[in-house]
Amino acid sequence: MEGRILEKQAVIEMQGVTKRFVDVIANDKVDLSLFPKEVVGLLGENGAGKTTLMNVLFGYYNLDGGEMLINGEKVSFSSPKDAINHGIAMIHQHFTLVQTQTVLENVMIGMEGSFFLDYKKAKEKLSRIEKGFGFHLDPDAVVWTLSIGEQQKLEILKALYRDAKILIMDEPTAVLAPTETIELFETLRNLVKSGHSIIFISHHLQEVMEICDRVVVLRNGKRVAERKVSETTIPELASLMVGRELLERLDRGKLKTGKTILEAKDLKVKNNRGITAVDNLSFVLREGEVLGVAGVSGNGQTELSEMLFGEVKPEEGEIYISRKKVPGGSPSSVIKEGMARIPEDRIKTGLFMDLSVKENMILESHVKEPISKNGLINMKEIRSFADNCINSFSVKTDGMDAPVKSLSGGNLQKVILARELAGDPKLVVACQPTRGLDVGAMEYVHQAMLNQKENGAGVLLISDDLDEIFLLSDRIIVMYEGKIMGEVSAEEADRDKIGLWMSGVIS
């Protein structure tokens, strides 16, 4: 690295960058440099400060301390516009595209120039860029018809159209199928060859090792390590990231399957865009097993979970719990049949963020005795129930009366787990249960699910995190475009095959 500094000027030099929020230091004197034609990985758990650091670099936040140099010149950004003018582009995890406009129109947004739109000139510039970097996007295609991978390419195109030299990519592979990831890496290598520099945010160690030249590890807002990729290993990076060795494998326990607890028969439903999201889907879940539903997100998993949870009524097909048919679109019936439900979006559907911890604990039990009787709630029972929940799931909170919104993401999920698993349910359906959680909380959730299984519950695990699927499942089914591509037992499963199924290829 020293050699590099001698021969080249860093394109980005962040020195002692500090960013404070109300009472948290999100970034504490962080140094980060980026050299021409380099890919630097920014590695860390959720909440380690990666995104904050990049938002500082991209001008969303003001600095509270330290300084930034771009090409050796000291800068101070007051908005992303300043960053863009310095040739920096940020590709967000959630795309910022206008779904109903064409590729060309999306590229032109904010770059229209004068009063009149010069489509012809813009199209020429776009096709020049596309040729130069080997993109094949039709400028006249409407965005919503594009795949996620293509939309991401469009985001990159937008950056190149603005002559960006430095790309910040915020967990770009989180939404991609394995084959799309390979394509993305191809694109990134092309960009580097032509003189671009890239900051690659991720917590996927494998990918970081593959694409990056150098890795900077953040933990609790501090820069804890910097390594050349050629001089480090995945286990080393993992332990740097979490500050302790990762559990290599959980003990999945023995498989003692019992009778069928959940059966889905020919489920079919359209999503809110009117496209068939789940298509003739059937499966059987038995007591004492974990059935993993793998797939790239957006292939009908959300809609499947909504049908199982009773939020959405299937257009066709039936759901049976303990061989009893449950009416579609009725959450209360599903609750009555004893399904523990861990929803995909804990904040939007799982919790009343403005209510206290204890009031969130009783969401599903508030109509049952002893929590309430004759329409009156029993505060004493609620308190003892909430107290139990908080203790047995070690929820970190200032007490049961604290507003649930004051809890961290991992503890929010613990509130839901505690509530759902309170009565030792025979059936657990979890959708993306560890999304956005840090490694510690993730392990906790995993262990909780395995405990349920040990106790004889059937667990349906819908997740787009393949590691999680492999870690917990006894059996795996893969969803692609609303259909099941294949089923395999954990022993026979191999990643390549599942990866192909996830991208719609039957081998």
Add this chain to the structure above:
Amino acid sequence: MIGMSIVKRKPLPAWVMLVIPVAAVFVTLIITSVPILIAGGNVFKAYGALFQGALGSKFNLLETFVKASPLVLTGLAVAFAFRAKFWNIGAEGQLFAGAIMAAWVGIYFTWLPAFLVIPFMIIFGFLGGGLWATIPAFLKTKLKVDDVVTTLLLNYVILHIMGALLFGPMQMEGSSWPRSASIMDAAFYPMLIARSRFHLGIIISLVAVLVIWFINNKTVFGYQSRGVGINLNAAKFGGINTNMVILKTAIISGGLAGLAGVGEVAAIHHHLMMDVSPGYGYTGIVIAMLGNLHPIGVALAAFFFSVISVGAQTMSRVAGIPIYIVGVIEGVALMTMLIFILLTEYKIRWTKS
């Protein structure tokens, strides 16, 4: 250059919510001293007269209660609906519906035993307001029609229905004005304190405060209604029949406003007329916000508004300030309160760049 940004603050302790309305009232009085000064008044003398006029004697104090009674009910009506995010801007219309029903019972139900007349008026008035409020509730839950628009516009519909009744079947014989005949004596709310207008309706509004507090805090329905207001998705997910909760909320909310209408007919006017309410339903919105949607807060806010409106007469006479200052104080109070509530969740940060 100095810039301003609004950032989230960490949750404040619960007692802050109790201090805030008091602080808001103080700040309001400080701000409104500016127009008083401009009008050439002495601020201390003016406020002195204001409070003297509203609270200074037994009679004045009782009058303040009389004035507060309908405001408590419409304030509760709005607060109860808003808590469930049923945006009921229609308390005024629901008040009219209650008043029409009360007048109907009070004038025409002469066959009733005397002791049943008032209970009937109360029940019919409550149902009148409540059922009128079910129209926007159905439109909201079944057809997703915006409740702000429907509740507001239905105020004009019921106003004209009332006009049609008062120029038609309910018009007093021999009158050319839009007013009904007087209600029977048995329909008069009894006066509870001699030589004053301290009537049964005041007790009813105080009982309503306690009942709403009880519903909010002690019942399954109160939990569900708040849950629906905070996060409709989560409420549905939790198996709550959200449409039913909204419907029941609407009935209770409209019913409370209807009771305000009953009180105006049975205790104040003793007949139905077009201006049975000087905008109590709309003032109720302000009071609900000022009371932070809490029943006790609503009661205090209604009392504060009543103090201002009763005391303003005296202030105007003693300090020579136009009575329109009442509107200024009410408006400033609402804005101050809203800003204070905002500041409980966010804080302003000044940045230098």
